[in-house]
Amino acid sequence: MGLKRASHAVYDTRYHLVWAPKYRKCILRDEVREYTKKVFREIGERYEFEMEVCEEHVHIFLGFPPRYSIGDIVRIIKSTSARKIFRRYPELKEELWGGELWEGGYFVRTVGDKVTKEVIKRYIRYQHDEKGSQLELF
Template identity: 45%
Template structure:
C-alpha cells in the first residue's frame, strides 16, 4: 500500500494508474516477459523515487499502480518506466524483438490517472492485480466494486 513520502519541504502521497499498451497491441506478455518486467520495475524502484504498488499484465498491455514524489510529473514517470523496461526486456528476452519488428516495445501513447489514497486506491489496486484473470474480473464486476473501463486511445 502507499505511504506518506517525507521530504525536507513536503509530505506527499501521489498515486498514478498508468496503462501502457505494447506496440501494435501485440500479445507479448508471456510469463517470461511478465517476470522480466517485474524484475526491471524493482530495479527502477531502487534507482528512482518511483514505487510500484501493483503491476498487472493482460496479454497486450500493462497496468501499473505507482507512487512517486512531486518532482516527477506523470509524463516523466511514464517515460522512465517505458524506456527502461523496453530496453531491458529486449535485452533479456530477445524473442520479443521478432514479434515487435519496428524496434519499439511500447506504443507512443499511454493512459494515466490520479488515484485517491483513501477513496479508490484499494479498488484500483485490485483491478490492476487481477488483469488478465477473467474469473476475478467477473466476480468483482458482479459485486460492483470495479467497472471495466475501455480507453478509446488504445483500441
C-alpha cells in the same frame, strides 16, 4: 501510501497507469511476462508502485515525489524496461517489426483517498473477466 516527506514538500501522490506493447501485440507471455515484472519491480523500488502485466498491456499503481512529472516517470519506466527486455529477448524486436517495445501513449488517472491502494491492487489483479476483455475501473 500515506503522506511522504521530502526536503521541501509533504505529498501523497497516487496514479493508475496503463499502456500496451506496440501494435497491442500479446508478447508479454510466460517467461517474458515474469521478466517484465522483475524489471518493473527493480525500477519501481524507489517509486513504490504495484503493477500487473497482462499479455497485451500493463497496469501500474504508483506514487512518487513531486519533483518528477508523470511524463518523467512513464519515460523512465518505458525506456529502462524496453532496453532490458530487448537485451534479454532480442527476438521480440522481430515480432514487433524491429521497432519499439511500447506504444507511444499511455492512460493515466489520479487516484484520491476514496480509491485506496487495496482497491486499485484488487482491480489490477482481477481486471480481466472470463473472456479476457478488460473491465472498467468504475
